[in-house]
Amino acid sequence: MNIEAIRTGNLKQLPGADLEDEDLANIDLSHVNLAGAHLVGTDFTDSKLEGGHLEGANLTGAILVQTHLLRVNLMGANLMQADLTGADLRGSNLRGANLMGATFSDVSFAGAFLSGANLTNVNLQGADFRGADLRGVNLTRANLKGADLSRADLQGALLSEANLEEADLRGANLAGANLAQANLLCAELEDANLSGVNFDRACLVGTIMEKVVE
Numbered sequence: 001m002n003i004e005a006i007r008t009g010n011l012k013q014l015p016g017a018d019l020e021d022e023d024l025a026n027i028d029l030s031h032v033n034l035a036g037a038h039l040v041g042t043d044f045t046d047s048k049l050e051g052g053h054l055e056g057a058n059l060t061g062a063i064l065v066q067t068h069l070l071r072v073n074l075m076g077a078n079l080m081q082a083d084l085t086g087a088d089l090r091g092s093n094l095r096g097a098n099l100m101g102a103t104f105s106d107v108s109f110a111g112a113f114l115s116g117a118n119l120t121n122v123n124l125q126g127a128d129f130r131g132a133d134l135r136g137v138n139l140t141r142a143n144l145k146g147a148d149l150s151r152a153d154l155q156g157a158l159l160s161e162a163n164l165e166e167a168d169l170r171g172a173n174l175a176g177a178n179l180a181q182a183n184l185l186c187a188e189l190e191d192a193n194l195s196g197v198n199f200d201r202a203c204l205v206g207t208i209m210e211k212v213v214e
Helices: 003-007
Strands: none
Touching: none
């Protein structure tokens, strides 16, 4: 593998490549093809991967701090224990991705596609999910305190025991979602679709639920 060619941005067709623990920080890899690649522990800090293909890639423990992942295809990728602090994932495809144990701080998922993704127990405090596709996503016990989920599609989402304290769910579609034992303290749900939602033993103290669809 010609690592130097990758670092200079001259080699971008890398499907199935083994780049475990490589230093690929601060590189322009826009539109790179790393589908099915082995990227365990790889450092992509502050690199540009906009429009890239990483579907099915193994990114376990990868470092994606401040990485530009706008409109990247990460469908079915394994991102367990990855560090995505400050990453830009707007408009990206994360359908069916495994994000358990990943670090998310100051991350934007606005307009991203996460249907069927696994975000169990993940800390997503303050995350931006505006207009994101979260149908059937597993957010069981996730920390979504203060997260912006306005206009997000959460149909059939698993949110049992999730912390949604002060979350913004205005205009969100929560039809058929499971919010059993979830914490919705002071959350905003104006204009949300709550048809068929399971609120069994959920905390709804101070929750704003004006003009909702039930």
